[in-house]
Amino acid sequence: MQFSKNWLKDFIDIDLSTETICSQLTMAGLEVDGYEDVTSRITGKDSIIKLDITPNRGDCFSLLGVARELSVINNLKLSLPNISSIDGTFKDKIKVKACPEGPSYFGRTIRDISVNSKTLPLIAERLKFSDQKLIDPVVDITNYILLELGQPLHAFDRDKLRGNLTVRTAFNEENIKLLDDQEIVLDDSCLVISDEESALAFAGIMGGKESAVSASTNSIFLESAFFKPSAIRGKARRYGFQTDASLRFERGVDYKIQEIAIDRASILLRDTVGGRFSEITSSTLKNQLPKKTKIYLDLEKSNNLLGTKISKQVALRYFKGLGLAPQRSKNSSISAIPPSWRYDLTIEADLVEELARLVGYDSLPQLSLSPVYKKSELNSQSHLSDLLSAKGFNEIISYSFISRDDHDLFGEGVAALEVKNPISQNMSVMRTNLVSGLVSTFLHNLNHGQDSQRLFEIGNTFHLKNAKEVAEKNTLAGLMSGKVNEDNWKEKGKEISFYDLKGVVQDLLREFKGPCVFENCKVDFLHPGMSSLIKQNNKIIGFMGCLQPIYIDRLGLNEDIYIFSIELNGLQKNVSSSYKEFSRFPSSKRDLSFIVNKSIASSSIENVIKAASGKFFRDIEIFDVYEGKGIEEEKKSIAISVSWQSNKQTLKDADIDSAVERIVNSMKKELGGELRV
């Protein structure tokens, strides 16, 4: 809401700078978005103050509400502008009937209004300062009252009303064409103002087109009603809009101000469009009006919560200023009854806040919280990030929602959780892995000249377990492309290979408990011959590999992209528990080279050798793999270094020789491997 500062002077005799007023309002919980100095043609120097009002303070959506706050803060007398009643000169036959959801309804007819009249300059200017469009004198006055007193009014064209008016719930599928020409279909949760034939207005939200005031209107029927917040809440929003009236009604309008508002509007109408005023007709269901129950505040408890020493006398004074009708109660208690304009005061804690507000949050004392001892937890996620960062990876954070296309490309064919109301179609599917974010980021950076890239992300991925249940998996994924090391003056950088990727994954998994195994896999977007499933403790925890050549082509790339993905939930951090004594005796090492079929995996060779090496076996390392000239086709040469060591003695050559013999025999027997001499 925005308003002219000078307008406040209709209510309080305030003479403070705009800056001071803004600061007071902000510190009272009515946040000032900003202000702008302007010159009024009528009142001279003025400012437009813009407020950002929180949903609990519906009472401050008016000049009266804002002035009331300022009057309490500055201890000023609050008075209402001229509100004397205009007695009706005739009685209109129209009757009105309230209902439980709209329990108070006031109306009056004004006949023979002047069609050619103009909105008073002061009203026009204030509306303009409040960013309200000028429409016609009657509507301008209803808008003016809405801003002045917070009471939304509505003017019907009297000659278009057929019989009596009722506030009632709409029928299911009842149609109404609203003032702004939109036609909507209502249901029985909506409230309408109806004559004897059809709904005339979406109660508390917007009037209907049929009964609207127009240039040819001669007589109007002015409505000043109270509708329960619960009857208005969310209704306009359901149809995708909001009005100044709905904004106020759903937050709660003062249920005692309707008659005052119609009187005030009548005076302004008389001064602008003239006409003959009927008697006011009304209907109020007293027992349906909001009930304000007594709240008890235990001042001692309140002082403990705030860390204050507010005296009973001071508390009573504050509450009185707020219209809370406070009374001393037993011991340290005070009782209070919230005024008709406050809907946010229902329990003790609400009164604690009022006290805090009036003392001023900044004046409340400050105490340090004492730390308590807590066993430190190992944060493996930070550790993994640091490890990757040390390996030259840049951490990225991408959106959790991706496009349908990206999901189709990289989603592994999994059913996805979808956003029903996405901000755009590019953000409509919840990711099932982190691949598309990594690839998009890679492309962005490639287009900005970054050839070699290493990226990683840690984030949740979303997996539908069934139509309702979602499993979120904390996932770590990375992307590598380009060179292992950049070219430099000394040597040329090597291109990244599958084994560089695998090395990174192995270094990461070393941080967790349990053996890690790699198996061939079939992931749509990975090269079938250059990809692997990652298993830890016999459970699949991820995949890695080179992006399918077709995908590389489709993305218009020339370089290979390597990707890994590891699910972190369930992995247990490897913590070194106790020291193991190392051998003080020398180790013996033999280099062996075998010719085997190309199809034999090096891991099976390692397994055969380990099994045949005897009890002193210590380590095995593949140091060369060769195919090509000098080796038969379909065969490869693989060179392995095996070492042995004892904890108790220096091993004899004979021990090693016999182990080597066993290895050679096993290799021949189990894998058809020949020792290369």
Next chain:
Amino acid sequence: MNLDSLKKKISDLESNAKTEFGSAIDKLELDDIYRSYLGKKGEVNLLLKSLGSLPHEKRKAAGKLLNNLKGDLEHNYALTTSLLNDKANLARLEKDKLDISLPGIRSRKGSIHPVTRTIRDVCDFFERMGFDIEAGPEAEIDYYNFEALNVPEDHPAKDMHDTFYLNNEGLLRTHTSPVQIRTMEKSEAPHRIICPGKVYRKDSDLTHTPMFHQIEGLVVEEGASFAQLKGLLNDFLTDFFGEEVELRFRPSYFPFTEPSAEVDIRWKKNWLEVLGCGLVHPNVLKGVGVDTNKYSGFAFGLGVERMTMLKYDIPDLRAFFENDIRFLDQF
């Protein structure tokens, strides 16, 4: 041979040997020269052998002279060796000299995302204060995101959170506050928790991204007060920005706290909103079965991107999710 001619011979030998030692160009040559004088068949030994022809008493004096000569030459040899070694070493150093101004062979630099850095900094502070780090799901249900937090259906407060709804009848959490509820349901008071995570709101413009990060803190214990909340946040902000910052608390509204406050910090003359906080609303505590006669609580929440922008002077929110390496490399 008499003693005088021997003396003459010794003196000649000494001066010849020293001259030759001095002229040696390297250790190899020096050692040859050494052997020719002091080796088994060297001139000194030859001279020693020739002493046999001298009478006994003279032989003793001559022996002493020769031993002196030997000692003298050995000393000279050692000295020359050391000089030659120094020379050889200098030559080698001169030869191996590099252009140290050529660049080193470096490995690639990685980086931790600034949002992660802020989350770590914040969590570090609160962990030192004895807070546990808690996490919760991002795909939430209405109950935890709104209802249990005292936001009823159709309440205007829901307008403050433009919510993304999911096709499983759930929603993407609009704040990290649901973690409060889940934690209090799961375990008994007292609580000190800090919950970092992603949150989602249907908003996208210069100053809003549809996904961002929040950190939520909750303390529920006996005697938890607004004064402690003020003290804690003051200490935290000082720790985070590395210097005293001027801050102010002003009333605000959150359905799940009462009283509620917004914390602003003075930043380049203006007040900037950085935190929301308050005493936990009794309805929230009662809803999860906390005895409100015994315990009170306070909670706070902050926007990670906002804090990061302030700390590192980043002008554009969208940079966080663009992930340009030229941006990331600076962290």
